[in-house]
Amino acid sequence: MLNDKxxxxxxxxxGIGRAIALELGRQGATVIGTATSEDGAGKISAYLTESGVKxxxxxxxxxxxxxxxxxxxxxxxxxxxxxxxxxNAGITRDNLAxxxxxxxxxxxxxxxxxxxxxxSRGVMRGMMKARFGRIVNISSVVGYSGNPGQANxxxxxxxxxxxxxxxxxxxxxxxxxxxxxxxxxxxxDMTHALTEEQKAAMLASIPLGRAGTPExxxxxxxFLVSPAASYVTGTTVHVNGGMFMD
Amino acid sequence: xxxxxxxxxxxxxxQLGVNEADIKNESSxxxxxxxxxxxxxxxxxxxxEEFECEIPDDQAEKITTVQQAVDYILANKK
Numbered sequence: 313m314l315n316d317k318x319x320x321x322x323x324x325x326x327g328i329g330r331a332i333a334l335e336l337g338r339q340g341a342t343v344i345g346t347a348t349s350e351d352g353a354g355k356i357s358a359y360l361t362e363s364g365v366k367x368x369x370x371x372x373x374x375x376x377x378x379x380x381x382x383x384x385x386x387x388x389x390x391x392x393x394x395x396x397x398x399x400n401a402g403i404t405r406d407n408l409a410x411x412x413x414x415x416x417x418x419x420x421x422x423x424x425x426x427x428x429x430x431x432s433r434g435v436m437r438g439m440m441k442a443r444f445g446r447i448v449n450i451s452s453v454v455g456y457s458g459n460p461g462q463a464n465x466x467x468x469x470x471x472x473x474x475x476x477x478x479x480x481x482x483x484x485x486x487x488x489x490x491x492x493x494x495x496x497x498x499x500x501d502m503t504h505a506l507t508e509e510q511k512a513a514m515l516a517s518i519p520l521g522r523a524g525t526p527e528x529x530x531x532x533x534x535f536l537v538s539p540a541a542s543y544v545t546g547t548t549v550h551v552n553g554g555m556f557m558d
Numbered sequence: 559x560x561x562x563x564x565x566x567x568x569x570x571x572x573q574l575g576v577n578e579a580d581i582k583n584e585s586s587x588x589x590x591x592x593x594x595x596x597x598x599x600x601x602x603x604x605x606x607e608e609f610e611c612e613i614p615d616d617q618a619e620k621i622t623t624v625q626q627a628v629d630y631i632l633a634n635k636k
Contacts, residue, residue, distance in 0.1 A: 440600060485596065 313538055314341035319367075320387065320394045321345045322374055322431065323401030325352035327500035328450065330359065331526035332398050335534040337365025341396060344387055346372035374401050374427035384434045393438030396537050399428040399472075400450045404502060409463045417464045424468035429475055432490075436483065445488030446537040449476050450529070453496040453552045469494075473548060480546030489545035493532045496552025498524040519554035566627050569608055573601045583625045598622075605631070 319336045323329040324345025333345045337360060344367050345356040356369025372383050387394060402424045405416035432447055439445025454462055455469025473492050480490040497503060497514045503523070506514070515521065532549045535541050550556065563583065571578040574591050587593040587601060602618045605611075609631050613621070621627050 437603060440596075440603075482596065485594075 314339040314396070317341045317396055318387065318391045318394045319343045319396035319398065319537070320431075320435070321398045321400055322372065322427075323347075324356050324369065326355075327502065328495060328498060328526045328529045329398075329400040330356075331530035332400060332450075332533045333360065333367075334363055334365065335527075335530040336396065336398070336537065337363060337367065339534060339538065341367075341537075342391060343367035344391075344394075345369045346374070346383075346401065348373055374431065375422045377430060380427070380430055380434060384431075388438060393442050394435045395439055395442050395444050396446045396448075397431060397435050398448045398450070398533060398537075399431055401427065402450065402468075402502075404462070404465050406461045406465070408461055412463060420464035421468050421471075424465065425471045425475070428472055432475075432479060436488070439483070439488045440486045443487050445483065445486070447476070447479065447488065447490040448533050448536050449473075449490070449492045450533075451476075451492040451494045451548065453494050453550065453556045456494060456548075456550075456558060457556045476548075477546045484545055489536070489541070491536045491541075491545060492548040493529060493536065494548050494550045494552065495529045496524055496550070496555045498526060498529060498551075500526060514555070517555050518552070522553065524551060524553055562631055563624070563628050565608060566605070566624055566631070569604050570601065570624060570627075573597065573604050581624060583628070584623055586623050588622065609635070611635075 314336060319341040321329055321333045321343060324333045325347040333343045337343045343360060343365055347353045347356055347369055350371055353369035353371045360367050370383060373379055403420060405420050407416055428449055449472045451472045452469040454466045455473055458466050476490045476492050483490065497518060529551050532551045536544060567578055567581045570581055574593050574597055576591050585591055587598055602613050605627060606613055611634055617630065621630055
């Protein structure tokens with residue numbers, strides 16, 4: 313279904329990004345996954361190859377503007393226009409707002425919000441010319457519900473939702489859709505860092521009674537980039553087991 | 559010169575989906591040819607490709623008619 317499409321997935325080494333890369337590959341796309349280290353890029357190349365997916369891992373620090381431009385130019389030259397972009401890379405620097413330093417705030421906003429804008433801007437030209445584009449931004453349930461200790465993360469994720477809606481309006485006439493997928497409590501390295509107490513409290517608030525899997529999130533991304541979702545833009549698909557309903 | 563005018567008109571026709579015969583040198587992309595803001599950005603992108611040049615944003619803003627595009631290309635041609 314996505315044959316001949318070039319997809320870029322940021323933060324694809326493990327967890328949700330990995331599951332998304334594999335899902336897009338399963339649908340036939342050529343997948344370029346980004347990692348912050350050579351080691352990570354190697355892992356991406358390895359699992360893509362193992363699954364029979366065209367594509368590879370590359371090193372990209374999404375907060376590095378010059379490197380981002382260079383990487384996008386290289387991919388365009390080698391493979392053609394990127395017409396599927398999944399902004400998944402994200403970090404946390406949790407702290408109570410009273411104690412949160414500017415550095416913690418800036419690091420999260422730079423990676424989770426500014427880089428999403430920069431990468432989206434970087435692929436627009438190719439998508440406009442192709443008269444086809446799918447941008448899926450991975451936000452988070454806490455961008456909608458709020459979460460103590462995550463003022464920076466929640467602000468960035470809510471920002472991504474606003475960014476997505478604006479881009480959806482700007483680019484809709486060129487058959488480019490822009491949507492968010494908002495994961496809830498997903499079993500990944502990021503949520504592994506929570507205490508047992510925090511995890512128990514989370515599970516108690518989830519109607520489906522379990523943590524989500526990276527594949528649960530990848531399924532929603534797979535839908536949004538597929539022809540089945542060609543009339544869906546500017547919205548958020550919540551994948552959270554019902555812990556938050558809007 | 560005439561060649562450049564023709565090339566610009568051809569690109570404008572393609573980008574804006576208008577008939578080449580309806581495009582005059584003084585035609586305004588927005589007011590006469592129905593372009594929206596995204597169309598004008600795309601038009602500048604297409605001109606950059608056709609004439610192998612880079613048009614800075616502050617200059618691009620001033621290109622609102624066929625003639626202004628032609629003038630810019632003539633002035634900045636390598």
